[in-house]
Amino acid sequence: MKDKKMSIKTSILWNTWGSLVYLGCQWLLSVLVIRISGFENSGILTLAMSITNMFYSIAVYGMRTFQVADTENEYAQGTYVISRIVTGGAAFILCTAFVAANRYDQVSGISIVIYMIFRLGEALFDVYAGFFQKYWRMDYLGKSMVIRGVAMLGSYTIFLGIFQCLPVAFGAMAVSTFLVILLYDRRHVKRITSIKFDGNFKKVQELLIRCFPLVVYLFLNAGIxxxxxxxxxxxxxxxxxxxxxxxxxxxxxxxxxxxxxxxxxxxxxxxxxxxxxxxxxxxxxxxxxxxxxxxxxxxxxxxxxxxxxxxxxxxxxxxxxxxxxxxxxxxxxxxxxxxxxxxxxxxxxxxxxxxxxxxxxxxxxxxxxxxxxxxxxxxxxxxxxxxxxxxxxxxxxxxxxxxxxxxxxxxxxx
Known part of the structure; x- marks a missing residue:
């Protein structure tokens, strides 16, 4: 039995609460890196964030608003998930190529690539968040962001403190993010809608073509x-x-x-x-x-x-x-x-x-x-x-x- 929709007011409150907690945890990443390991590692973190922002935009493909606005269910829910896997793979390849072309030092280069893996987790969550938003169950969305934020910050702080190594800390963040998606988000999305893929790869291709202007815009927007x-x-x-x-x-x-x-x-x-x-x-x-x-x-x-x-x-x-x-x-x-x-x-x-x-x-x-x-x-x-x-x-x-x-x-x- 599918869960009932919540009121707009309740959904907004849950979304706001979860978003603010997750935002606070992200902000603390930048503060703690200075406290634990200084401005140089803070610069590497910022470089990783700035570079991966560009490629994260390719991973999410600007599709969230299109997905939520698809009130007629023109595309199956599984089509959105498969398309995100495709765009995420492309984003990772392009990010890795960019790092190689710019010849960053070893620590910076590895940090950017591993941080991109973490961003792929965020991109995968984004498609599940679209389902929560579309069906007005943003209580699930808000709770997920709280759990992910705490898990991300906790793993980052512990591993950075122990190893004094940003790539290790970023790897821990990535693992915690994918675990929350697997254990929480997938299970709760299934309570409100079916996300089975119907095997129609032509619809995936069609969706990617239709949303291509969105990824171009989002890539440019990240560049600003x-x-x-x-x-x-x-x-x-x-x-x-x-x-x-x-x-x-x-x-x-x-x-x-x-x-x-x-x-x-x-x-x-x-x-x-x-x-x-x-x-x-x-x-x-x-x-x-x-x-x-x-x-x-x-x-x-x-x-x-x-x-x-x-x-x-x-x-x-x-x-x-x-x-x-x-x-x-x-x-x-x-x-x-x-x-x-x-x-x-x-x-x-x-x-x-x-x-x-x-x-x-x-x-x-x-x-x-x-x-x-x-x-x-x-x-x-x-x-x-x-x-x-x-x-x-x-x-x-x-x-x-x-x-x-x-x-x-x-x-x-x-």
């Missing part, structure tokens, strides 16, 4: 923040990247919290768009914007008033010369939250052309700015380049969204 950090490591080394990451870690709460607030509304956006409810669509969007804005104001105020004290408490006196990096980084995360919101909405309305054009413009402008700004202003230039790229993206995304909703409204009246 990852490319400036890539150049920072190239120009200044792992130590500077580690310092930058240490300051950036607390600010991620803003963009991730905003994303978790938006994600449960994906189905509602899809329903209003397909029903031609233009006013309801815009009202829902502006509600999300107001929430993100409120979170942003609190974050800016908190960073201005308590940022220096908080960084000193978390990292120690060695971070004090760099606290000026904090406010621009908070602005980066706020803009990232707004860009993710608009990208998600454009995905719902299937304006893939607008997504790709906006993100190409952001990546190009941000990359050019990185080369110039980092040479001029060092670590601060990394934030300035990211801010420029995100601003370009947000403006273009909003223009494309207005055009798309206007056209859909005109069609619904005809």
């Amino acid at each position: 923040s990852s490319i400036p950090r890539y150049f920072l490591e190239k120009f200044s080394g792992n130590d500077k990247l580690g310092v930058y990451a240490a300051i950036a870690a607390p600010t991620l709460v803003v963009q991730m919290a905003s994303t978790y607030i938006f994600n449960p509304f994906v189905t509602a956006f899809a329903e209003k768009y397909h029903a031609g409810d233009r006013d309801g669509f815009w009202k829902l969007l502006f509600t999300c914007v107001k929430v993100v804005t409120a979170v942003s104001v609190v974050a800016l105020a908190g960073a201005a008033l308590l940022g220096k004290w908080g960084l000193l408490l978390l990292i120690g006196e060695k971070i004090l010369p760099y606290t000026g990096l904090l406010l621009p980084l908070v602005v980066c995360t706020i803009l990232t939250a707004f860009s993710w919101l608009l990208c998600g909405v454009l995905t719902v309305v299937k304006d893939f052309k607008g997504l790709i054009i906006s993100n190409v413009a952001a990546v190009v402008s941000g990359s050019v700015a990185s080369v110039i700004f980092i040479r001029l202003w060092g670590m601060q230039g990394t934030s300035f380049a990211t801010i420029l790229g995100l601003t370009v993206e947000i403006v273009l995304l909003f223009v494309f969204l207005q055009k798309r909703i206007g056209n859909s409204a005109a069609l619904s009246r005809s």
